[in-house]
Amino acid sequence: MISRTHRFHGYGSLRFLYKNGQAVRGQLFSLKYVQNPRRQTYRVAVVVSKKVNKSAVVRNRIRRRVYEAVRSQECKITTPYDIVITVFHDQVAGQSSVGLHGAIQEQLKQANII
RNA sequence: UCAGAUUAUCGGCUGAUCGCCCCGACGCUUUGCGCGUCGGAGAGGAAAGUCCGGGCAGCUCAGGGAGAGACAGUUGCUAACGGCAACCGGGGGUAACCCUAGGGAAAGUGCCACAGAAACAAUACCGCUCGUAAGAGUAAGGGUGAAACGAGUGGGGUAAAAGCCCACAGUUCCCAGUGGUGACGCUGGGAAGAGGUAAACCCUGUCUGCUGCAAGGAGACAUAUUUUCACUAAGGUUCCCGCCGAAAGUAUGUCACAAGAUCCGCUCGAUUAUGUCGGCAACGGCAAAACUAGAUAGAUGAUUAGCUAAAACAGAACCCGGCUUACGGAUAAUCUGGCAUA
RNA sequence: GGGCAAUUAGCUCAUUUGGCUAGAGCGCCACAUUGACGUUGUGGAGGUGAUAGGUUCGAAUCCUAUAUUGCCCA
Numbered sequence: 001m002i003s004r005t006h007r008f009h010g011y012g013s014l015r016f017l018y019k020n021g022q023a024v025r026g027q028l029f030s031l032k033y034v035q036n037p038r039r040q041t042y043r044v045a046v047v048v049s050k051k052v053n054k055s056a057v058v059r060n061r062i063r064r065r066v067y068e069a070v071r072s073q074e075c076k077i078t079t080p081y082d083i084v085i086t087v088f089h090d091q092v093a094g095q096s097s098v099g100l101h102g103a104i105q106e107q108l109k110q111a112n113i114i
Numbered sequence: 115u116c117a118g119a120u121u122a123u124c125g126g127c128u129g130a131u132c133g134c135c136c137c138g139a140c141g142c143u144u145u146g147c148g149c150g151u152c153g154g155a156g157a158g159g160a161a162a163g164u165c166c167g168g169g170c171a172g173c174u175c176a177g178g179g180a181g182a183g184a185c186a187g188u189u190g191c192u193a194a195c196g197g198c199a200a201c202c203g204g205g206g207g208u209a210a211c212c213c214u215a216g217g218g219a220a221a222g223u224g225c226c227a228c229a230g231a232a233a234c235a236a237u238a239c240c241g242c243u244c245g246u247a248a249g250a251g252u253a254a255g256g257g258u259g260a261a262a263c264g265a266g267u268g269g270g271g272u273a274a275a276a277g278c279c280c281a282c283a284g285u286u287c288c289c290a291g292u293g294g295u296g297a298c299g300c301u302g303g304g305a306a307g308a309g310g311u312a313a314a315c316c317c318u319g320u321c322u323g324c325u326g327c328a329a330g331g332a333g334a335c336a337u338a339u340u341u342u343c344a345c346u347a348a349g350g351u352u353c354c355c356g357c358c359g360a361a362a363g364u365a366u367g368u369c370a371c372a373a374g375a376u377c378c379g380c381u382c383g384a385u386u387a388u389g390u391c392g393g394c395a396a397c398g399g400c401a402a403a404a405c406u407a408g409a410u411a412g413a414u415g416a417u418u419a420g421c422u423a424a425a426a427c428a429g430a431a432c433c434c435g436g437c438u439u440a441c442g443g444a445u446a447a448u449c450u451g452g453c454a455u456a
Numbered sequence: 457g458g459g460c461a462a463u464u465a466g467c468u469c470a471u472u473u474g475g476c477u478a479g480a481g482c483g484c485c486a487c488a489u490u491g492a493c494g495u496u497g498u499g500g501a502g503g504u505g506a507u508a509g510g511u512u513c514g515a516a517u518c519c520u521a522u523a524u525u526g527c528c529c530a
Contacts, residue, residue, distance in 0.1 A: 002133085002134075003134070004135085004413095007412090047411090055428070055429090056162090056428080057427095057429055058428095061415090064134095064414095064415050065415085065416075067416095068132095072132090072416085163522095164459105165521095215510100215511090215520095226513095227476075227514095228475080229476105259513095260514075310512100313510085313511050313512095313519040313520090314474100327457085328529080328530055438521075
């Protein structure tokens with residue numbers, strides 16, 4: 001899980017991000033991001049729809065694994081960004097950790113965040 | 115040893131590294147509960163479905179009647195229940211044991227397709243008997259159907275028949291005795307012969323006001339005054355009665371004030387485990403002990419090593435008591451039947 | 457979190473108070489018509505009435521549980 005300072009609070013900034021953000025699309029999830037000059041640190045949110053998997057346990061597992069993968073790249077993120085990762089397949093829950101970390105790292109690189 | 119029945123418990127564990135939420139103490143501090151260190155605590159038996167019952171909160175008092183809905187053997191348990199326990203009646207199993215929406219059809223209404231003469235209201239298709247026939251008597255037998263005035267067998271009886279009469283067996287109801295708190299059981303006597311369906315309407319008895327933490331609160335009280343609507347109105351999410359005018363604003367006084375992406379409600383409770391006493395049991399009394407999640411885009415994770423196999427169903431959102439459904443397996447206890455041996 | 461509906465043929469919908477073999481339109485298949493296709497006509501196939509259990513002589517219909525889908529309350 002990720003610290004409270006790196007989470008979103010409220011709907012306003014998320015609405016701004018969905019409207020103005022740029023997207024990098026992968027196989028299992030897509031990444032949306034925008035630079036935020038008003039903050040010192042980055043923020044990240046993971047969105048897992050109920051359509052991905054019915055079970056709350058599986059959805060929680062996906063969310064935690066993705067947060068953990070982002071946290072491992074934390075020291076490389078120097079500029080403050082707002083990031084939303086939208087998952088659209090439940091294979092994330094069963095994927096190997098090396099593959100998941102690699103996919104996250106690659107998409108963050110594509111977005112020029114790290 | 116094989117095949118079963120019932121009940122209870124557990125629901126992955128341990129080590130290493132890196133992290134998350136809350137609480138407490140200390141230190142620093144730009145006063146933002148911000149940062150650091152140490153310590154404590156951190157999802158379930160179903161947290162699920164939302165099928166019932168309650169607490170709590172608001173709607174004016176939470177009142178009366180009607181309507182609507184739910185439930186239905188008896189006795190108990192419980193805060194309450196549609197839940198649970200024990201027992202009674204009925205059904206299944208060799209047995210241990212299991213299942214059971216189990217009030218009322220002579221209060222009334224409706225329905226019972228097709229077939230069949232006829233579906234509860236009358237009657238008679240083939241028959242049987244009497245009679246030349248017309249017709250009369252009859253319901254034993256045949257046939258139809260899920261079901262046929264619905265009491266079987268034997269005997270008497272008759273023109274032919276029939277509870278029309280008798281004996282035995284059986285059903286329902288009533289009375290008496292007896293056992294039980296009771297449902298009901300047993301024994302004796304009397305009466306009756308009038309299908310089914312109430313998970314059809316309905317009747318009887320019992321219970322229920324409505325909305326739900328996205329409830330609700332973050333100013334309260336008093337006085338004066340203005341405006342609007344109304345006094346047959348409005349004010350409860352079915353209607354009527356009772357009850358009470360209602361809404362908005364201004365000013366003054368007293369107390370209070372941390373500010374709408376926040377805070378409270380928010381977790382100490384019909385709580386949990388232990389002992390003991392009462393009870394067949396559900397459960398209750400008493401004693402001493404413990405504090406055991408409280409998030410708010412939403413905290414329990416990731417990687418790795420081992421056990422014995424990278425193990426099922428599955429994630430708190432105001433809180434409890436049940437029910438129902440999902441579930442890989444492991445363990446324990448009691449009991450039943452078969453076979454073998456002693 | 458709380459409340460409420462629906463599920464019938466490949467698709468869209470009927471079937472009123474339980475009754476014989478569940479119908480309609482579009483679609484599909486075959487035949488006829490045409491030189492061929494379309495149109496048109498005739499005929500046919502296709503249903504465990506979402507799943508399971510119960511009440512009843514009999515259930516798509518009544519009752520209970522489960523699954524799926526959709527809607528409302530911020």
